[in-house]
Amino acid sequence: MRYSLRQLEVFLAAAHFENITKAAQNLSMSQSAASSALKELEQQFDIQLFDRVGKRLQLNELGRLLRPRAASLLAQAQELEIALQQHQQPGNLKVGATLSIGNYLAVNLMAQYMASQPDAKVTLDVENTAAIARKVVNFELDVGLVEGEIQHPELEVIPWREDELVVFASCNHPLAAAGKVLDDQALKSANWILRETGSGTRQTFDRIMSGILPELNVLLELQHTEAIKRAVEAGMGLGCLSRVTLEDAFSRGALVPLAIPHRNTRRLFYFILHKQKYRSAGVSRWLQLCREASDADAPA
Template identity: 30%
Template sequence: MDQHLQVFVAVAEKRNFSRAAEELHMTQPSVSQYIRMLEEKFGTKLLERTNKYVRLNKAGEIVYHHAKEILGLYTKTQTLIDDLMNQAKGPLSIGASYTFGEYVLPRILAKLHKTYPDLEPALTIGNTAKIAHLVTSHQLDIGIVEGNFKDKQLYVEDFAEDYMVVVASPDHEFVRRDGYIATRELEEEMWIVRELGSGTREATEKMFEEIGISPERKINVGSTQSIKEVVEEGLGISLLSQWAVQKELKNGDLKIIKVKGLPFSRQFSIITQTPFQTKSLEVFKNLLYKERLSVGGAEVE
């Protein structure tokens, strides 16, 4: 049955029998036969086929969703059995929210590869809700997410703190001030913010509330990298993670504005679906905790 599900998932994701056959190193007639046998097993059609496309119908969507979970469990079970030989090798699926995934994990993955070259990590970056869903459905082995995360279906461990700072262009008048910037002046500034729903935007709104301001002038930008570039050009100021701006602060491309009550911290957590850890997951978590001191950071002056 697992082979039938693998073929079905490939066809569903490629939306094409030929491309699925190529990926699976099979012939197209063999792929068609597997799909036909699976449809016979369930007693219904799972795919809509025309000369132009192949796509899931309602029944197919149900089978696809659960097939991904089942195949994830197959992979995890096989890995656990392999771990009886006490070897850290094979696939390891890692999920992370944007800030951690884009600015911290690449360095950690480089160290992981150097120490355990037989490991095959795959990284998925998304918001906290997406990563939690993928861990819950066995499509990810581990997730690193923002906030004091709680979920009865998952094992949650507090991991590290991230400090948030307000940054501006080196030429901004606030940068040349010796003391703290008045909240009235901050409220009148143009703020460069992430889109609604992002962890950084949530932290920004929380900061506004804590210092008692409600800026009317905002520019919504879809990525942290774009925010940094806009701020560097002097179009406004922004609240960003210290992890995201380390390079720019070191090079002098951005400067920290002194705001009373900042920096403040937000919690990052590790989430897993099961207490049973593969050897691969164990060594990755050990490396995460070993690197925690360097990624957690101290308060930014």
């Protein structure tokens, strides 16, 4: 074989960091060793994988074409090593999740995964849907759990579980009367505290409010669900978040749900994976745990 796995590691690290020094540091190599490995890989096949712009390495067309195949091959090699060492037990996992999922569902799933695989570790990256999708595309995450709908040629998008968004207010808000049902006029008259553009929750909210969206008064856009709940509890306006993020506040009476039955508030959570990434035992076990948890939460 005319290439080594170490050469592929250097190639992928250089593609990620766009800098050979940072790639070498990430792989615990000297800069000269990393440069030599990359140079040998290119010379052995008489190819060029990067355009050199000063100290920056930018993938050219061939490099972009080969990157996912190299990542898939390296992932399979790493999985083989784990299987040889741990008798095919699921290993470490890099998971990305959007805020609603990461803060309210993923932590329990991590605990279950690590309890069943005591030697394994799970790292959790919590960001909005757009950021998680970008990291899965770039092979920075093994699997993503997202709230927003994604369309990307390199991603496999798999439905996971049902969810719904709920409009809510402070218990002292004028619209919070018992049994209050909001019509479009009430929605347009209110101030709104919403998630930022790029989040799955905001994507769904914009879909729910189709037809009146330009007429809504968006007072604040915030990146964190807890900040939105506090702003709404302080009486600044109405919010709209996933029900899983609001159950505790509803049970305490700090916030109250408001009905909008004329608008469809249902949505799905999704798994996202790179189409060319090897489906390891760890990823398969994680997906299984997620599905089991969803089945357990489903109404009888």
